[in-house]
Amino acid sequence: MLKSLLQLFETKESEEQQKLTVELATAALLSEIIRADDNVTDSEISAYKSHLFQQFELSDDELKLLMDEGRSSAEDAVDLIQFTKIINQKCDADEKREILEGLWSIAYADNQLAPIEEHIIRRISDLLHVSHAEFIKTKLAVTQNS
Numbered sequence: 001m002l003k004s005l006l007q008l009f010e011t012k013e014s015e016e017q018q019k020l021t022v023e024l025a026t027a028a029l030l031s032e033i034i035r036a037d038d039n040v041t042d043s044e045i046s047a048y049k050s051h052l053f054q055q056f057e058l059s060d061d062e063l064k065l066l067m068d069e070g071r072s073s074a075e076d077a078v079d080l081i082q083f084t085k086i087i088n089q090k091c092d093a094d095e096k097r098e099i100l101e102g103l104w105s106i107a108y109a110d111n112q113l114a115p116i117e118e119h120i121i122r123r124i125s126d127l128l129h130v131s132h133a134e135f136i137k138t139k140l141a142v143t144q145n146s
Contacts, residue, residue: 025083027070037114047109051102084127104142
């Protein structure tokens with residue numbers, strides 16, 4: 001009885017760690033778009049915060065911590081593969097599409113799309129194994145709603 005209770009606790013703890021890992025990977029990818037053009041605007045930060053809040057439903061403290069950790073992880077990262085690998089392992093196509101929409105939302109938050117931002121989104125899209133058609137659909141969905 002005790003053994004099964006401990007296994008249940010370990011499973012729940014493991015699921016929570018995985019969720020945090022996906023959250024951090026998502027935050028880091030989104031942060032890459034903010035940093036891409038060396039012109040960080042308040043609208044981009046607001047879009048970053050809004051997307052993380054909507055996708056993960058976090059408290060204000062959790063959200064602030066995730067944003068800070070996401071930025072720090074992105075700054076320290078050598079490549080994007082470490083983040084996309086986690087997302088590929090844990091997320092389905094709808095969750096990946098939601099992340100892609102977040103990337104486009106942040107890129108368009110300042111009403112400008114720098115070529116480097118589009119390039120990074122394309123690279124992330126490829127690493128997430130998102131089709132080119134879905135890449136374009138999410139871009140159009142975000143730009144038409146702006």
